[in-house]
Amino acid sequence: MNQDLTVDFPGLQWRPATAADVQAWAALIARTAAVENPVWYEREADLQQHVESRKNPPAENTIFGLDNDGVPRAYARISRNPGSGKAHGFGCVDPGWQRRGVGRALMCWLEERTRRRFAEDPADGGTQRAPLLRIGTEQQHRHQARLLESAGFTVVRYFNEMHRPLDRPVPANLLSGGLELAGMGPDLHEAVRVAHNQAFRDHWGSEPRDEEYWHFTVNHPLARPDLSTVVLDSATREVAGYQLASHDPDIAVQRGIREGYTELLGVRREYRGRGIAQALLADAMRRFTDAGMDVASLDVDSENPTGALALYTKMGYQAVNTSMAWDKEL
Incomplete structure (x- = not known):
C-alpha cells in the first residue's frame, strides 16, 4: 500500500485491515447493523474471504479506523476484478x-483508491476509460443516500x-422432456459455475465468477446445498439451470x-423458454x-432482461424491500 493514501480524519488511527482484525471487524459491522437494521450484512466468514483475497489484497484495498483504545470505528474497502471497468466500494x-x-x-479514500487501482490496472486491457466506482445502498437508509448524492453519485439501477x-x-414444477432435476453436490460445482457465467453474461453489472470466488460461494457457511437444485439435460448431462439456496438463522431471529x-x-x-426457472x-x-x-x-434486478420479475410475481413473490446501485465516474 502507498503509505500516503490514508483517510483524512485525524480523530482515528488509520491502517489496512489484517487477518487478525476479522472478529473486531465483524463486531463493528454488527454494531452498525443493530442500529440500521439492513436486510443483510457481512459476517466473519465473508470478511475472512476479503483478507485472504488474491485479487484484492487487504493491504492495498482496505482501511480501518481505530479509536484510542484500538476499537475499530469505521472501515472502507474496494473490490475489483482484474481489467474490469468498475470497482465496488463498501464501508460503514x-x-x-x-x-x-x-x-x-x-x-474520499474510496475514490482515490479506485483511481489508483485503475492506474495500476487499466480497464479492458488498457482502453482509456474513466474509473467507475459503484456503491450499493438500501432505500431505507436515507443518510447513506444523502452522502452519495453530495459526493456526486447517481442511482443507476434498482433491485x-x-x-x-x-x-x-x-406451483407444479413440471419440466419439459429431456430435462431432469438433480441435487447440488461437489461434483457439479464447476459445471454450475460455467453455466452461471454463461447464463449471466447478458445481465446488467454481472461479471464472470472465477474459481476463487465460486469456491467461497458454494462453501459459504450459510450455503444450503440440500435446498439447492440443478436441472440437467438428460442427453448431454449439461447444466441447463440451477438454484443455489442459503439460510441465515441469525436473520431469522432478527x-x-x-x-x-x-x-x-x-x-x-439455449434452454430458456422451457419452464426451467419456474420448476427450480x-x-x-x-x-x-x-x-x-x-x-x-x-x-x-428491476430491469432484468429475462423477464424474471414478471415470473416471480406470477409465482406469488411480492417486493418487500428496495436497494439501489449508485455510480460515479472519477
Whole structure:
C-alpha cells in the first residue's frame, strides 16, 4: 500500500485491515447493523474471504479506523476484478461516530483508491476509460443516500427483495422432456459455475465468477446445498439451470421469519423458454417448506432482461424491500 493514501480524519488511527482484525471487524459491522437494521450484512466468514483475497489484497484495498483504545470505528474497502471497468466500494461507520465527517472522509479514500487501482490496472486491457466506482445502498437508509448524492453519485439501477409465503399452495414444477432435476453436490460445482457465467453474461453489472470466488460461494457457511437444485439435460448431462439456496438463522431471529433464500437462479440461454426457472423455484419452495421455512425469498434486478420479475410475481413473490446501485465516474 502507498503509505500516503490514508483517510483524512485525524480523530482515528488509520491502517489496512489484517487477518487478525476479522472478529473486531465483524463486531463493528454488527454494531452498525443493530442500529440500521439492513436486510443483510457481512459476517466473519465473508470478511475472512476479503483478507485472504488474491485479487484484492487487504493491504492495498482496505482501511480501518481505530479509536484510542484500538476499537475499530469505521472501515472502507474496494473490490475489483482484474481489467474490469468498475470497482465496488463498501464501508460503514460505528453509530457512535456518525455525523462527524467520517463517512465523507471514507468516501474520499474510496475514490482515490479506485483511481489508483485503475492506474495500476487499466480497464479492458488498457482502453482509456474513466474509473467507475459503484456503491450499493438500501432505500431505507436515507443518510447513506444523502452522502452519495453530495459526493456526486447517481442511482443507476434498482433491485427488489421479494418474499413468497410458503403457507400457500406450491406451483407444479413440471419440466419439459429431456430435462431432469438433480441435487447440488461437489461434483457439479464447476459445471454450475460455467453455466452461471454463461447464463449471466447478458445481465446488467454481472461479471464472470472465477474459481476463487465460486469456491467461497458454494462453501459459504450459510450455503444450503440440500435446498439447492440443478436441472440437467438428460442427453448431454449439461447444466441447463440451477438454484443455489442459503439460510441465515441469525436473520431469522432478527426479522422474525425463517426464509429460504435463493442466492442464485440462472438458466443458460439455449434452454430458456422451457419452464426451467419456474420448476427450480417450485422445487425450492417445497424444499424450503419441508425444512420449516416461512417464506421463499430472492433479489431481482428491476430491469432484468429475462423477464424474471414478471415470473416471480406470477409465482406469488411480492417486493418487500428496495436497494439501489449508485455510480460515479472519477
